[in-house]
Amino acid sequence: MSNGSFYIDAIALLLPLSAAMVVTQANPYYSLITRGILGAVAALIYTLLGAADVALTEALVGTLLAIALYAVAVRSSLVMRLGVLQDEVPKNAATSTPDHAGEGTGNRTDDEAIAHPFNQLLTELRTLFNQYHLRVELVPYDNPQLLHQALLQKDIHATCVHASIAAAPYQLTTRVRRLYEILQAGLSPDLIQLNHVTVSDAAASHYQPSDIGSVLVGEEKS
Amino acid sequence: MTENITSFVGYAFIALGIFLWFWGTSFLPRKRSLLFKLHTLSVSDILGSIAIIIGLLVKLPSEWPLLILAIFSLAIWNTILGYVLAYCSSAGVDHE
Amino acid sequence: MIGHLILRLTLWFLLTSDFSLANITIGVAVALLLPRSYTSPEVWEDWLKALWKVVAVIPTAYMEAFEMILHPHHHEEIVMERVHPRRTPGLVFLDVFLITFTPKTIAIKHHKYGWYKVHRLHKGDDSCTRT
Amino acid sequence: MHSNIIIIPMMVALLIPFYEAYRDDNVWQKLLAFSSIACKTALITLVASVLRDDWMIGVVGVLILSVGNAGLMLLAHIVKRVNEA
Numbered sequence: 001m002s003n004g005s006f007y008i009d010a011i012a013l014l015l016p017l018s019a020a021m022v023v024t025q026a027n028p029y030y031s032l033i034t035r036g037i038l039g040a041v042a043a044l045i046y047t048l049l050g051a052a053d054v055a056l057t058e059a060l061v062g063t064l065l066a067i068a069l070y071a072v073a074v075r076s077s078l079v080m081r082l083g084v085l086q087d088e089v090p091k092n093a094a095t096s097t098p099d100h101a102g103e104g105t106g107n108r109t110d111d112e113a114i115a116h117p118f119n120q121l122l123t124e125l126r127t128l129f130n131q132y133h134l135r136v137e138l139v140p141y142d143n144p145q146l147l148h149q150a151l152l153q154k155d156i157h158a159t160c161v162h163a164s165i166a167a168a169p170y171q172l173t174t175r176v177r178r179l180y181e182i183l184q185a186g187l188s189p190d191l192i193q194l195n196h197v198t199v200s201d202a203a204a205s206h207y208q209p210s211d212i213g214s215v216l217v218g219e220e221k222s
Numbered sequence: 223m224t225e226n227i228t229s230f231v232g233y234a235f236i237a238l239g240i241f242l243w244f245w246g247t248s249f250l251p252r253k254r255s256l257l258f259k260l261h262t263l264s265v266s267d268i269l270g271s272i273a274i275i276i277g278l279l280v281k282l283p284s285e286w287p288l289l290i291l292a293i294f295s296l297a298i299w300n301t302i303l304g305y306v307l308a309y310c311s312s313a314g315v316d317h318e
Numbered sequence: 319m320i321g322h323l324i325l326r327l328t329l330w331f332l333l334t335s336d337f338s339l340a341n342i343t344i345g346v347a348v349a350l351l352l353p354r355s356y357t358s359p360e361v362w363e364d365w366l367k368a369l370w371k372v373v374a375v376i377p378t379a380y381m382e383a384f385e386m387i388l389h390p391h392h393h394e395e396i397v398m399e400r401v402h403p404r405r406t407p408g409l410v411f412l413d414v415f416l417i418t419f420t421p422k423t424i425a426i427k428h429h430k431y432g433w434y435k436v437h438r439l440h441k442g443d444d445s446c447t448r449t
Numbered sequence: 450m451h452s453n454i455i456i457i458p459m460m461v462a463l464l465i466p467f468y469e470a471y472r473d474d475n476v477w478q479k480l481l482a483f484s485s486i487a488c489k490t491a492l493i494t495l496v497a498s499v500l501r502d503d504w505m506i507g508v509v510g511v512l513i514l515s516v517g518n519a520g521l522m523l524l525a526h527i528v529k530r531v532n533e534a
């Protein structure tokens with residue numbers, strides 16, 4: 001450091017710059033990548049200032065571990081779990097659930113599969129939630145009772161079943177107010193009928209199959 | 223005299239490496255396909271970096287174990303990273 | 319077995335560059351204690367050939383880099399390349415390394431039986447008019 | 450030691466992928482810029498350590514070189530899985 005260290009000052013300016021980039025990113029994955037850049041720049045500055053131990057910690061914990069943990073957190077939290085009935089879903093739509101991801105994706109080009117109304121609905125949902133960086137994950141259930149119970153126990157965020165009487169072919173019930181608002185703004189009412197139920201926390205934790213009626217505090221129809 | 227020559231050779235290698243860095247990285251902000259940029263980045267980040275390290279090795283041979291290790295890890299990790307990036311980015315495009 | 323040990327000890331001594339008794343003991347202990355997976359015994363001839371190829375690929379890589387700098391390469395294509403079918407994972411790794419290390423080619427996918435999907439750059443026609 | 454002559458051009462080269470990471474809106478292009486930055490910062494660390502004759506910083510530089518790449522591979526696989534789903 002004998003001959004001045006003005007270049008360290010110059011490179012230190014990159015640190016607030018990249019930090020600003022991290023906080024201004026809307027997409028969580030972009031922000032993860034930018035977090036990696038921030039970590040790399042921080043490690044560089046720490047070493048240039050002579051703090052080798054701090055730099056090593058930044059690289060190992062701050063960059064590697066933080067990115068791994070955040071990536072897992074973002075991937076598992078930014079998801080809408082949509083409960084469906086097993087026999088209402090066409091076979092090839094079920095293959096896009098995460099358990100089978102990576103195999104059978106070639107089936108999706110099948111014309112018959114695309115024409116199926118459920119797949120059309122799913123495509124609409126995916127494009128709508130992509131704007132909010134949410135993935136849509138299908139969770140199949142065997143019968144309507146199990147499906148309803150899963151919604152009340154907060155295993156899933158919404159259910160989608162065939163509508164029996166309404167004009168729209170499908171009926172989507174969600175327990176999350178925000179999802180209801182997004183869906184109401186983004187989907188046309190003749191494609192789907194939207195419901196919102198309020199599930200209280202107490203009811204979700206002490207759920208008894210007998211008292212379904214007391215759990216449904218308020219139900220609105222759109 | 224020999225000191226001057228080794229110093230010059232070292233600087234020449236470092237200058238070559240920095241030139242390769244600039245050349246390879248200059249394609250990054252352009253509108254090209256990802257794989258094309260991977261090709262040019264492999265020029266800058268693998269070959270350019272190796273040239274810089276060799277230059278340092280010639281200039282200051284006292285830290286050779288570290289620099290040899292750096293060359294190894296640079297060559298292996300960056301090459302495999304290029305393969306992984308190419309594989310992962312193309313897997314989403316075509317399913318065949 | 320012995321190859322693993324040599325590799326780990328080499329890395330350890332390059333990293334520490336300290337030949338005191340304590341350091342050698344620590345290095346040998348760590349190299350022995352780290353878990354290793356069982357790999358089928360590889361053919362030494364193949365390994366020597368591969369090692370020679372690794373040394374030979376470095377000048378080729380620099381040559382290709384300078385070709386790319388002097389004559390702009392605009393055309394990209396994806397070709398299937400056949401490499402000698404060898405099954406051990408180490409040699410597959412080496413093949414991928416050799417293909418990707420040269421800047422004009424990048425291995426994209428490894429199929430079974432020695433086929434690789436390779437992305438390759440070559441000189442475009444418009445580069446002739448420019449030079 | 451003319452360390453400035455070597456390090457300042459390297460830092461200017463570091464700015465190019467920085468600009469790219471700021472500007473481009475494709476995940477893979479951003480990841481590419483990140484890989485370039487990770488490699489370049491580790492190399493600058495290494496050069497600084499050799500010029501200062503500081504062994505400890507050099508070891509840290511080599512470790513950052515390999516750790517940064519490992520993190521990148523992890524991230525690439527996660528992004529690939531997300532794009533598939």
